[in-house]
Amino acid sequence: MSESPTPPSTPTTVRWAGGLVAFEGALAVVVAIVLVVRGLLGHDGEAANPYGTAAWFVILGGAVLAAGLALLRGRRWGRAIAVVAQLLLLPVVWSLLTDSHQPILGVLCAVIVVPALAFLFAGPTSRWMAQEYGGDTADRD
Numbered sequence: 001m002s003e004s005p006t007p008p009s010t011p012t013t014v015r016w017a018g019g020l021v022a023f024e025g026a027l028a029v030v031v032a033i034v035l036v037v038r039g040l041l042g043h044d045g046e047a048a049n050p051y052g053t054a055a056w057f058v059i060l061g062g063a064v065l066a067a068g069l070a071l072l073r074g075r076r077w078g079r080a081i082a083v084v085a086q087l088l089l090l091p092v093v094w095s096l097l098t099d100s101h102q103p104i105l106g107v108l109c110a111v112i113v114v115p116a117l118a119f120l121f122a123g124p125t126s127r128w129m130a131q132e133y134g135g136d137t138a139d140r141d
Contacts, residue, residue: 010074011128017119020112021082022068024089028061060085076132079120086117 032054039050064085070078093113096106119125 009128009131011122011124013119013122013125014071014074014079014128017082017116017125018068018071018073018078020068020116020119021078021085022065022072024085024112024116025061025063025065025068028057029065032057032061076129079125079129082116083120086113086120089113090117 035050035054035057039054043050063081067078067081067085071082089109090113093106093110096102096109098106100106
């Protein structure tokens with residue numbers, strides 16, 4: 001008998017967070033592919049190494065994508081990577097909204113990052129994480 005992709009005990013907040021985080025990771029992998037294609041076509045060679053940047057996007061984006069998929073499947077290990085990714089993206093959102101003068105990109109990023117972080121720290125998500133350690137947060141004072 002095979003295990004179901006989303007165990008019934010996985011809260012909706014975890015699945016929503018997983019979907020948003022998986023989207024972020026997939027987007028980073030797409031950016032890496034675009035960078036490699038542009039590098040092969042001879043573009044972007046002057047400002048930065050497109051292959052090194054693509055490798056960075058594949059490694060980090062792949063980890064974020066894996067974390068998002070893990071959360072979608074009800075795996076608890078994905079939350080740590082997802083939380084770190086969202087916390088690292090918050091200053092990016094702020095920079096896009098202020099100093100970079102790119103408010104449209106900032107808003108688009110914020111619409112994904114802020115809800116994902118809220119879902120990752122939501123009460124049902126925290127209680128779900130506590131189950132791994134045999135604790136029930138409702139019993140604590």
